[in-house]
Structures are given as C-alpha cells and as structure tokens.
Amino acid sequence: MARRMPRSVVVTALLCGVVTAASLAGAAVLKARSQRVATPPSTSVSVPPTTPSVGLSGCLREPCQVLASTTVAGTFVELIADAGATSGRLRIGGPSASQVIETTVTDLGVTLTATSLQCVPGSASACLIRGEGPDGMTGQVVVGRSDKWNAQERAYLSSAGLLVLNNVVSDSSPEVIAAQYDCKGNQVCDKRPVYAQVFGLSGQEIGCTRTYTRLEQLPGYPQVTVPSAQLRDCP
Template structure:
C-alpha cells in the first residue's frame, strides 16, 4: 500500500512538471478578479467629458426641473443634463451624427402631461432634431430622428390634448414653397398643412402654430 501511494505521488508530480514545461502553469486560485478600466470618454455629472472643455449652450425649465444643453467646442457634440450640475442623469445628443451643429437655440421644451424637449441642430441640408420625453420625473430619449428641409423644427400641442407634437416645416417640391408636417413624439405622421408660398406666411411665424383642423394628407 505504501509503495502504491509513493508511485501515485511521483506520477502526479511528473505530470505537473510536464504542464509547466509546456507553458501551462497551474491556476492561481488566490488571485483577485481583473478590474475593468474606466472608459476614457466617460461623462461626468456636470455633462462634460474628463479633461475636455464644454459649456452650457441653452437652458429650459419644466416645472422646477432645469434642463441644460451642454455643448463641446464648436457644437459638434453635446448632452442634455437634467436637474443641475450635480445630477446623475445625462442624455447623449445624437443629432450631431447627422453632421449638424448645436447652438444657443438648439434646446426647446414644452411642459404638459407628457413633457418633451427637442434638441435640434442645423446643417447644410436642413435641421435635424431628437426628442427627450419626461413623465413623472423620468426622462428618456426617443429613438427617432426628425428632419426639416426648410430649417424649422419646433414643438406644439396640435390636438389640444396636453401631449406635444413635432412641427417640421418642409419644402413643397422646392423652397420657398413650404408646408408644416406634424408628427407624434414617436415619429408617426399625423398630417400636413396646405402649402404656403413662403415661410413668412406660415401661421404664427416664426413660432409656427398648427391646429388639428388645418391638417390634411401629406404630399
């Protein structure tokens, strides 16, 4: 029996030496799990990336909640900071992926039963916007891009039901002939107005206003 134990121990030791020689060291069960690195582009609660300059481009208020549009130099990217400099909720702006630039008038908000903010940026081909929706203190972005070929995106309550809609001014075949396209916050088309010879003729211009009775099928 003693001889058998000695032989087994010897064989086990030989196998361990062969594994080490072949580049397969035994596992170290006492080592700590690897620490995940902190992303270099992490966003701080102030809405800025570490080590990068940024500034408040615009501010809007929904009740007692302040929303700040934080822009990087040149307005080529940005974020919406909700609640102030120490907030924990920062929403990334995605419209800049469409080669548009953010500016002081890029953020507009409308308080309602379902509140909404529109972040819009201008580029060579028009204005592109994204919507952020707030309800019961919770804010979330809508995964839909809104576009205006005539350079005007805004929010309005077309149906009078307390839920904002997006008003997108579009060109009718060619500008300056324009009409207003009305879309829900989810991006569904509700209808369009008649065509106007130039933007200045739009109802309420420059703060465009549309009622449900003025809508018809879109061109």
C-alpha cells in the same frame, strides 16, 4: 607590601561603573527609537491610472459650455456641448443630476448652438434638440414622464429650416412641427411653397397643413400654431 585600598573607595568605583553603563545603554535605546520615528519604512503607493470619461458635464473635449438652459414643468434642463459643439448632453435636474442624455443629432452632422434647445411642458413634457445638418434642420426629442426622461429614436428633418415643438392636437402633450418645401426632383427648393408637417412624440405622422408661399406665412411663425382641424394628408 602593597597598600590596600579602603573598601569604601572600591564600592564607590563599582557604583559609578554601573551607573555609567546604564546611562550608555539608555542612550543607545533612545537613539534607536528616534531613528525608527524619523525614518519610517518605505512604502509603495500605486496611483490608479486616469481614464478619460465623459462624466455628467457631457464633454468629450474640454472646455464644456452650457449652450442653453430652461425650466420645464419645474425641472431645470441644460444643453451642454464640448469645445467644438459637435457632441453634447442634455443634463436634467441641474449640476448634481443623475439624468444625462446623449445627443444623437450630432452624429448626423449637426453642430449645436444657443438656439438648439426648446422644451414644452405637458402630461408628457418634451425637449427638442435641433441644429443645421447636411440635409437641413435636424432634431431629436427627449420626453419626460413622472421625472423619468428618455430620448426618442426617431430623428426629425425640416428641409425648410424650421423645427419646433407646439401643441397642435387637443391633448396635453406637445407635437413636433417640421416645415417642408413642396419640392420634388431637381427643382430649386428655396423658391417653392412650404407646408408644416406634424408628428406625435412617438414619431407617428399626424398630418400636414396646406402650402404657403413663404416660410414666414406659416400660422404663428416662428413657433407655428396649427389647428388640428386644418391638417390634411401629407404630400
């Protein structure tokens, strides 16, 4: 006759089996959870393409450079050019400014330099951007009224190489003064007399001075201060 195992031994074995099975199941669950945490699902992140832009700095070609800066009527103004100084921007109000105005004289062959910027305050403040071009000193004017600045369409040309802003007419805004050779036809112009031609900020011709033997003889040279009473019709 087979010997019968005591009941207490059978119960103990069954309990051990249950505990072992529960332990194995718990280990499997923990392993699955750890795998999910350690290996996140793969995601595809698309990087937006970079598009070349000019931005506030004014550069078309890096590195940018600040050629000149000044303060006019409490507003900070900077002339910023690209690496070749053949394009640039007038940045008004500092690096965080929202007003950036493109230079147009560079489209006419002007290369910007450290002396390309002149600003004069007034009821209508103005900044002149100028430089040597194929036809002589060429400039554009940017006018500011009530913190709003706008580039004027007209380009100004000085055959004698002098283009400045100054107050000529008895008002509170500056005028554009361009020195010209009194030269016609096939004459050698740099040996000819010179005169100053005066324009309002909107581009209208106001008048001209008499002729002078040399450029340096213009009144107030190099800033040229011309009393409006001495202006006459231009040649």
